[in-house]
Structures are given as structure tokens and as C-alpha cells.
Amino acid sequence: MPDGFDMHEEGEGASEGGVRPLxxxxxxxxxxxxxxxxxxxxxxxxxxxxxxxxxxxxxxxxxxxxxxxxxxxxxxxxxxxxLRAARVAQAATEQAGLGARTLPILERLSAETGEAASLAVLEGDAPCIVQRVEPQGVLRVEMRVGATMALAGSASGRVLLAYLEPERARRMAPELDPAILEAVRQSGHSISSGQTMEGIRAAAVPVFGHDGACAAALSLVAPVQRFAPDGWIQPLRDAAEALRAIMEGRPA
Known part of the structure; x- marks a missing residue:
């Protein structure tokens, strides 16, 4: 029988500080x-x-x-x-200081590439930015923590969709060719469509959690004239691995 299902009923079993659990x-x-x-x-x-x-x-x-x-x-x-579970998980993340612990990783990524770095999770049917760092002294792409992005067209949205069950991904983004999501899984990264925000392009990679599932998408975004995905993918992957280490309780 699974752990947690062999507990005694109320009033039985060991106590903790003199109070028995229900x-x-x-x-x-x-x-x-x-x-x-x-x-x-x-x-x-x-x-x-x-x-x-x-x-x-x-x-x-x-x-x-x-x-x-x-x-x-x-x-x-x-x-x-x-989604109550998601809200409580977000509160737990903040209380555990995980938000503060991810910030230095995004700061290093932004400093290395000179572009804005964002961490997004799937909230409902849209990617939501939960952490973001802007570069200093360059033309910025204005997106704030809490902002949502297009699911099918954004790089983060495509990453988050690619690692869902295929049927769920089809229901959420029926307009998106499944071959695009397969390409994301094969390459391990995604490029935005360029159609959701005029003049803006992005690249994103998955951040895997302790259970091996895609927990978030890490992206770099820039005006199209500075878009350089060939030089972004490895720094993104290195940062994603550092974020995974934090989620698993390992040194980043």
C-alpha cells in the first residue's frame, strides 16, 4: 500500500508534541x-x-x-x-526563497548574452513570466513579471507545450503544427514565430524539475536586429541546468 495510506485513525498512533495528527x-x-x-x-x-x-x-x-x-x-x-495547487506552490516557492535563488542565474545569463532573460511557467493556458532580468544600457523589450505570452507563437509557450502530453497540447494549441513541437523536443530548444510581437524574437529551453518533467521555460529575448540564437542556446542550457540543480536542492 502506498506511503501515507497506512496511518492510524484519529486518536491512535504516536503523537507529536502531545498532539495526534488526524x-x-x-x-x-x-x-x-x-x-x-x-x-x-x-x-x-x-x-x-x-x-x-x-x-x-x-x-x-x-x-x-x-x-x-x-x-x-x-x-x-x-x-x-x-490551479489552487499552483497558487500554493508559488507561495511555497517564495517562502522558500526560490525566487531570490533563481535571480542570480538569470542575472549571469543576461550579463553573458547582453539580452533580457525570463523564466516562465504555464498558468492556465498561457506562459506566465515569474522571473525576469533586463540588460543594462541597451534597447529593452518591455515585459514584466506576471505578464503572459502567446502560447503557440512564443518560444517559451512552444517549449512548455512540447513537453505536455500530445493530446493536451493539441487541445491547448490546435493551430500549432505538431511537427513544430516534435522539433522542439528533438533539438531541446525553441525559437519564437516572430509574429506575436513585431520586431521581437526569442529563444527558449526547458527547465526540468526533480521528477524529470518540464517545470518552466527559460528564454532570451531581443529586438530582431540583435537576435542571435546560435550564440544563445548553450548559455541558456547551462543556466537551465543550474536552475534544475536549485529545484533538486543541489548547488547551482
Whole structure:
């Protein structure tokens, strides 16, 4: 049976500081944790099979999580996390100082290339900038932390799409040729279409998390007259690896 599902019920088991944890709450939170490790929405039967727990018990815990706003059920009857999990994860990132820890890496990347460096994550159906560093003394591309970008046309959007499940990527960006996303996966980087922001081009690479999934996209952006992707890709990859080290708790 998976970790977290063999807890004693309320009033039983070891205490922490004289206060016993709520067994039912721990079991429900363990289900939440399991949903957080899945790559897409899942069926009740799948959860029951994976966790070795009866459907009625799993469903009761899902109903609890839905009432609390952590889980939602799709029109196809599948269960998935809501964006509340993303908001809490963002708060945890800030509280852990991860935002401050990523800043020096983006600063080094911007200084090395002389261009603006951005870190973006998928929020809903758009890439959202969560960290950004502008170069000094050059013509800037005005984009701020919290700004969103085109999903299908931006370099960051294409990276984030490329590492989703293909069916989900098609639903989110039906206008984008799947061959473009395959090329991103094969090359390990993406170039913007040049059509979403006139006179602006960008290159981006994936930042992989501790679970091997693409957690973010790291990009460099510049006016088209300074666009030089051949000299950007390796610095981007080096910075992405440093960011991955931070996510895994290793020295950057």
C-alpha cells in the first residue's frame, strides 16, 4: 500500500508534541499528493487501482478535496488538481526563497548574452513570466513579471507545450503544427514565430524539475536586429541546468 495510506485513525498512533495528527486528514492529503504526481487528469478506477483502495473510499476523499477547492472533475469524469495547487506552490516557492535563488542565474545569463532573460511557467493556458532580468544600457523589450505570452507563437509557450502530453497540447494549441513541437523536443530548444510581437524574437529551453518533467521555460529575448540564437542556446542550457540543480536542492 502506498506511503501515507497506512496511518492510524484519529486518536491512535504516536503523537507529536502531545498532539495526534488526524488520520483521515493525512489519508486525504496523501491522495492530493498522489494527484500531484500524475501527468494528466485520471479516472476514479485508475486511482483505486494505483492506490489499492476501494472506489467508494477514494471518491469520498475526492469529494472532500473538491469541496475544499483543490480538485475538480472534468466533463469526461476525470479528476485533476485545480490551479489552487499552483497558487500554493508559488507561495511555497517564495517562502522558500526560490525566487531570490533563481535571480542570480538569470542575472549571469543576461550579463553573458547582453539580452533580457525570463523564466516562465504555464498558468492556465498561457506562459506566465515569474522571473525576469533586463540588460543594462541597451534597447529593452518591455515585459514584466506576471505578464503572459502567446502560447503557440512564443518560444517559451512552444517549449512548455512540447513537453505536455500530445493530446493536451493539441487541445491547448490546435493551430500549432505538431511537427513544430516534435522539433522542439528533438533539438531541446525553441525559437519564437516572430509574429506575436513585431520586431521581437526569442529563444527558449526547458527547465526540468526533480521528477524529470518540464517545470518552466527559460528564454532570451531581443529586438530582431540583435537576435542571435546560435550564440544563445548553450548559455541558456547551462543556466537551465543550474536552475534544475536549485529545484533538486543541489548547488547551482
Amino acid at each position: 488520520g483521515s486528514a493525512l489519508k486525504t492529503l496523501a491522495l492530493l499528493d498522489h494527484l500531484g504526481r500524475t501527468r494528466s487528469a485520471v479516472r476514479l478506477a485508475t486511482l483505486s487501482r494505483e492506490l489499492g483502495i476501494g472506489r467508494a473510499t477514494i471518491y469520498q476523499r475526492l469529494v472532500t478535496l473538491m469541496a475544499a477547492g483543490w480538485v475538480e472533475q472534468t466533463s469526461e469524469g476525470l479528476f485533476r488538481l485545480t
